[in-house]
Amino acid sequence: MRTKVALSEVLLETLNRLDGDGILLVAGDPPNPMTIGWSTIGHIWNKDVMNVLVRPVRYTFQFMESEEDFSVCVLPDRYRKELNLCGTRSGRDINKLEVCNLHVEKCSNVNSFFISESTIHFECRIVHKHFLDPATLDPAIIKRYYPQKDYHMVYYGEIVGIFRN
Ligand SMILES: Cc1cc2nc3c(=O)[nH]c(=O)nc-3n(C[C@H](O)[C@H](O)[C@H](O)COP(=O)(O)O)c2cc1C
Numbered sequence: 001m002r003t004k005v006a007l008s009e010v011l012l013e014t015l016n017r018l019d020g021d022g023i024l025l026v027a028g029d030p031p032n033p034m035t036i037g038w039s040t041i042g043h044i045w046n047k048d049v050m051n052v053l054v055r056p057v058r059y060t061f062q063f064m065e066s067e068e069d070f071s072v073c074v075l076p077d078r079y080r081k082e083l084n085l086c087g088t089r090s091g092r093d094i095n096k097l098e099v100c101n102l103h104v105e106k107c108s109n110v111n112s113f114f115i116s117e118s119t120i121h122f123e124c125r126i127v128h129k130h131f132l133d134p135a136t137l138d139p140a141i142i143k144r145y146y147p148q149k150d151y152h153m154v155y156y157g158e159i160v161g162i163f164r165n
Contacts, residue, residue, distance in 0.1 A: 002121075002163040007048050010074075010120045010162055011041060017074050021083045024115055025052055027070040028063035031104050031113040033096050035087030038152075039072070041159075048159040050124050053132075053152035059091040064155055069110035069125045072157075073118035109161040120164045124157025 017023050022035040040051045050072060054061050064070060075083060082100040089096060097104065104113035107123045114121040132151040134142055 002165045005120075005162050005164050007041070007159065007162060010164060014041065014074055014120060014122075021080050022087055024073040024075065024083070024086060024118070025054070025060060025070060026073060026104070026113055026115060027060055027067055028091075029067075029111070029113070031097070032060055032063065032091035033073075033086045033100075033102065033115065034058060034060040034091070035083050036072070037087075044156075045127075047127075049127070050122055050157045050159055052155050052157065054155065055150050055152050057150055061153065064126070064129075064153070067112065067126075069107075069112050069123070070155070070157060071107055071110070071112045071114040072122040072124065073115040074120040075115065075118050079117065107161070108163070114163075120162065122157075122159055123161040123163075125160050126155050127158045128156040129153055 014023065018037055018039055022037045024033040025036045026033050036052055038053045042049060052072065054064055082102065085100055086096050103116040105116050107114055110123045110125055131153050134151060
C-alpha cells in the first residue's frame with residue numbers, strides 16, 4: 001500500500017541514491033526503465049520540480065520527447081544488479097523489465113508507469129525542457145563529459161505526486 005508523502009520526507013534518501021547506484025527514470029508505453037545519476041530537485045514557479053538529464057542517444061529520449069510525463073523510482077539496496085543493467089543496456093535491445101523481473105503499475109496522477117518494487121516514486125509532468133548550451137557551459141565540464149558534443153536535454157518535471165510504501 002503506497003502512501004502520498006511530502007518532498008521533505010524523501011529528499012535526502014533520494015539524493016543519496018542519485019549519488020550511489022542511481023535511481024530509475026521510467027518513460028514510455030510499454031515503459032522502459034533507465035538508470036539516472038544526475039538530477040536536481042527543488043522549488044521553482046511555486047512548484048516542486050525535478051530535473052532529469054537525458055542524452056539524445058538514449059532509447060528513453062524518444063519517450064521523453066513524445067510523452068508529457070515520466071516517473072522516477074527509488075529501488076531498495078538489493079537491486080544494485082538491476083540498476084546496473086538498466087544503466088548499461090538499452091531498451092532498444094532487450095526488455096529490461098522482463099530481464100530484471102521488475103513490474104510496473106499505472107501512476108495515480110500522470111499517464112506513466114512506476115516500478116512496483118520501488119520504495120519511493122515521483123510522478124512528474126514535463127513543464128519545460130532545453131538542451132544544455134555549450135556556449136554558457138563551463139569548458140572543463142564540456143571537456144570531461146561531452147567530448148562527443150552529445151549534450152543532455154534537461155527536462156523539468158513538476159512533481160505532482162510522491163509515494164512510498
Ligand atoms: C549509475 C548510472 C547513472 C546514469 N545516469 C544517467 C543520466 O543521468 N542521464 C543519462 O542520459 N544517462 C545516464 N546513464 C546511462 C544510461 O542509464 C544508459 O545509457 C542506459 O543504457 C540507457 O538506456 P535506454 O537506451 O534504454 O534509454 C547512467 C548510467 C548509470 C550506470
